[in-house]
Amino acid sequence: MTLTRRTFLGAAAAASCAAALPAIAAKPLTIGFSQVGAESEWRTANTASIKDATRRAGINLKFADAQQQQQNQVKAIRSFIAQRVDIIAFSPVVETGWETVLREAKNAKIPVILTDRAVKVSDPSLYVSFIGSDFVEEGRRAGKWLLDYAKKNGDKPLNIVELQGTTGAAPANDRKKGFAEAIASNPKLKIIRSQTGDFTRAKGKEVMEAFLKSEGKHINVLYAHNDDMAIGAIQAIEEAGLKPGKDIVIVSIDGVRGAFEAMKAGKLNVTIECNPLLGPILVQTAQEVAAGKPVSKRITVNEGVFPAEVAAKELPNRRY
Structure with a gap:
């Protein structure tokens, strides 16, 4: 019995036929x-x-x-x-x-x-x-944490190096913007170097090594656009004979497990969550x-x- 013919049947007969037909499963999305x-x-x-x-x-x-x-x-x-x-x-x-x-x-x-x-x-x-x-807000939160840190620690000048995410990516653009907006209220906080680390641990380590060679002991703070770059940078800092989290304050974004392990070990100071x-x-x-x-x-x-x-x-x- 075709669907066209069913439309002309009485209500009771149509209901009876419908009950006899197997249910048609909805197509999965x-x-x-x-x-x-x-x-x-x-x-x-x-x-x-x-x-x-x-x-x-x-x-x-x-x-x-x-x-x-x-x-x-x-x-x-x-x-x-x-x-x-x-x-x-x-x-x-x-x-x-x-x-x-x-x-x-x-x-x-x-x-x-x-x-x-x-x-x-x-x-x-x-x-x-x-x-x-809200990547801009994440950057602001990182900047606000650093403002509070500076205030609690004598409000001394702090030179910051920044590990940016992938060039042109929304989180890289916005996290940079939000952080810069937040620290602008304190002229003693200054970004002295900023370069992409492509959001990867290996690139983060490589760029941090370059920062250390060019700026050395002038670096007080590292701001990383994600935890993986921060963890790579921690390796570079340790290999340079410095103590991450102490000699260089480290602020990063994501809130992954590796960042919490680094904080527990005293090697990272704060992570801003990105769920x-x-x-x-x-x-x-x-x-x-x-x-x-x-x-x-x-x-x-x-x-x-x-x-x-x-x-x-x-x-x-x-x-x-």
Whole structure:
């Protein structure tokens, strides 16, 4: 009996036929996700959260690792479009250069959700929502902690070296901006060198070695845009015969387990949390978008500030 013929049956007969037919299972949601890469402890936790949350929700996840290359992400997004996924989500390597491929997704009527990092586009309708942190505020929190530290320690001049994240990436741009805004109120706090460490431990160590060679004992503070670069820098500081956390105060961002271990060992002074566990929020947002429900354009996660004094107590509670 065809569906067309059923529409002409009486209500009782139709109900009887419907009861006899097997239930048709709803098609599982398919999400295409392009990840930046695996450059840090934070990113590993972020990927695990997304994979775990989609698996638990019964979502079909198509995952692509961009290995920190924008062209790889563009290629992955176009592949997702060709495969007609229900939702595209990605954490962009850099902020700019997305207009064309996002317009292709929009023309294909595939909603796009940004996670962790934002993009700069002329048309905000090219994506439906951004899920992540307020990177400017993270930079401000790092700067405010250093202002308080300076005040408690005699308000002496402090020379700062800065390990920036990937050039052009939203967290690198915003964490630099927020930190600079915060320390501007104290002219005794001065950034004397600033260079990208690409958010990696190896590059953080390499750049810190260069800072130490050029600036030596003039360095009082290291501000790292993420914990992995800070941990790499700690190795360089120790190899130079200095004590990290004492000879050079270290302020970093992310709040990963390795940072808490470094703080417990007295080698790092404070970490500003950037929560990587975005999987459950992504799943909920994707389900709402697929159901045609309105979602917030920007969804910000809750985060804290963790100085070394609380590291031992907090370490057992860290999930990443």
